[in-house]
Amino acid sequence: MPAGDGVGSGSLLSRVVDSEWIPPGLFFIALGCAALWVSRDYPVGDLNRMGPGFFPRMLSFGMIGLGVLSVLRGLPGLAAANDSGIRFDRSIVLIPACMVVFGLSVEPLGLVLALALTIGLAGLAHRQARLKEVGLSIAFLIGLSVLIFVVILKLPLHLWPEL
């Protein structure tokens, strides 16, 4: 991750990343192309009897077109500094990661341990994380979740590892 790795605001790459228009445009183009590629074998049919490939193809061409327009729209602004754009720091890794941990652990470990891991990991994502607050949050949120989802709503969740 290029987390402020000394690339000055002058470098072309960083100016592209900070552009409000070019990355979304590239995203639409990429998604449109990917959708075209995946749906290449879906029968298109004709206007009278549209096949399963017709609508996806319309959408793909639309996305590619809009993506190109968006990139073109962003090119003139490339010279100036922009303030938009994604920033790579730990929250962009840790927040999705803690969800992945929950998804992988909730069935083998049960709700209590899975939540403890998830909330603990999520707690690290804040720059001013305080150990005591995270610890108390874990205890409180596990209690609250068990109360709401298991006791009151009776969702079929097991609390502890299945032996």
Added chain:
Amino acid sequence: MISDLFSHLYLGFSVALSPTNILVCLIGALGGTLIGVLPGIGPVTTIALMLPVTFYLEPVSGLIMLAGIFYGAQYGGSTTAILVNIPGETSAVVTALDGYQMAQQGRAGPALTTAALVSLFAGMVSTLVICLAAPPLAVVGKSFGAPEYCALMTLGLIGAVVIANGSILKALGMMLVGLLLGIVGIDINTGDGRFTFDLPTLMDGIDFVPISVGIFGLGEIISNLRVTDRRPVSTAKLQMWPTREDVRRATPAAIRGTAVGCVIGILPGGGAALSAFMSYMVEKRVARDPSILGKGAIEGVAAPEAANNAGAQTSFIPMLTLGIPGNAVMAVMVAALMIHGINPGPGVITDKPDLFWGIVASMFIGNVMLVIINLPLIGIWVSLLRIPYRVLYLAIITFCAIGSYAFRGNPNDVLLAAMFGVVGYFFIAYRCEPAPLLLGFVLGPRLEENLRSSMLISGGDPMIFLNRPISLGLFLATLALVLLIVLPSFRRTREEAL
């Protein structure tokens, strides 16, 4: 006609006044107020997170609760906008302009009371509008064929694009992404899997919960974690009641705001936030001295507060009668109906009268409950703002995790939500408005289906859309919207308003 209305309302109240439904209405309204107060979590995320919960309730109870969250959020949003200049919801951004000024002048109490009372007034009037407008609209809707639905959905989608924040180009792109996500899964016409990558999880399509939890819940957390906490000011003892002069000035503003909200709410793309903006613009036009607005004028609180509540409620009309959501919250509501096996469309009123009239009656009850409960609770709501974000987001994550898992009991949905979280952050960072994506996602399969059957009816002739009067009218309306986008003067106003 009138006696019909009374018998329908009687049915509705007999449903809404059952102990369970009063309780869920209360929970929804209070929960809505809570998330309305808290910045960083909005009604779309909350309603999406509550979807799995409503799965375990009767359909009508579930929808009563979700509706309560939506209009409750309008109340909560104004409280913090006025007291601490933090609009908990976008619809309260306008209220903060004059409301916070009033608070600075020591008149927070009258501002809060006015906001609550005009919201009650607007809520009552707009619910009556639903009672009167929905049944005839559903009758019209029953005569709609595939081409009309195509035209209507196109109008709805373009409407969402027009009112989206930021660039229209990107909003259109987001809409297409949503449509594409919507058609993932088995094609109902041929039974072929599309974009499923042979993954069993994707065969039934991508679920609504991982998308909305990811984009609206997680994406926003990632984005918020870069912003430092803002600490609200303390609150002194409040003098609650407005003066006679306040009442004289607020009453006509509230009536204007309600009227604006009722109209904007029904329009495609409309809803609470746009209603509030429009009513504020109306106040600026009609004010004898427009310069008082923004400096603590009570009209600037009364009108947008009435409008956002009225707009929130009348946006249920196209959703309940035609199955077409006008905004992101209504898109979640459509998903909620479908989860309960109810096909959103003009049939809902006649086939499920207890559901429709039960929801409508609960809106009367919920609005009254909100005022009675919230006025004494204002102090508590504000003290909740002292919870720092570094604790709050842990609670949101917990609910995101359990919500996306428990919905289908499928751990893959949690992984999918994590992926959409990254995508959602990307969208926020590059100012791509996610509402059109959500609408496209909900409407995608139905748009394709209706497009295909329209073409089948006409033998492949696209002129079918222009030969039928209703569909022609809807397409002309869409065209008018597109022209509006292109007109530079409208673009400027839109940029100022949003």
